[in-house]
Amino acid sequence: METRVKAMDISAVNKLMDEISEDKTVPRNIRTMIQQAKSDLNNEKNDWAVRVNAAISILDEVANDPNIPIYARTQIWNIVSLLEVINEEAKKE
Numbered sequence: 001m002e003t004r005v006k007a008m009d010i011s012a013v014n015k016l017m018d019e020i021s022e023d024k025t026v027p028r029n030i031r032t033m034i035q036q037a038k039s040d041l042n043n044e045k046n047d048w049a050v051r052v053n054a055a056i057s058i059l060d061e062v063a064n065d066p067n068i069p070i071y072a073r074t075q076i077w078n079i080v081s082l083l084e085v086i087n088e089e090a091k092k093e
Helices: 002-021 028-041 048-063 070-092
Strands: none
Touching: 002 028, 002 070, 028 048, 028 070, 048 070
16 A cells, blocks of 8 residues: 555656656756656665665755755755655655
């Protein structure tokens, strides 16, 4: 059951990242980094914690980019918050 919840949460995070990466008003370098974060998050070769922390690290870097639109930065902060919650829940398992 918990694995299903985690998969649903990751699906929601992937959808949010897709929205940003498909937004043409977001600079290309930021969209590329979002895709890299999504790729790292979905890389099942790595341990769960490594995947989440790699994605959070990239997203933190993106959120600090001065060229990112304000609304996209807010979306990224939302994604990071979701990932941190998912990571905390995974630690409890």
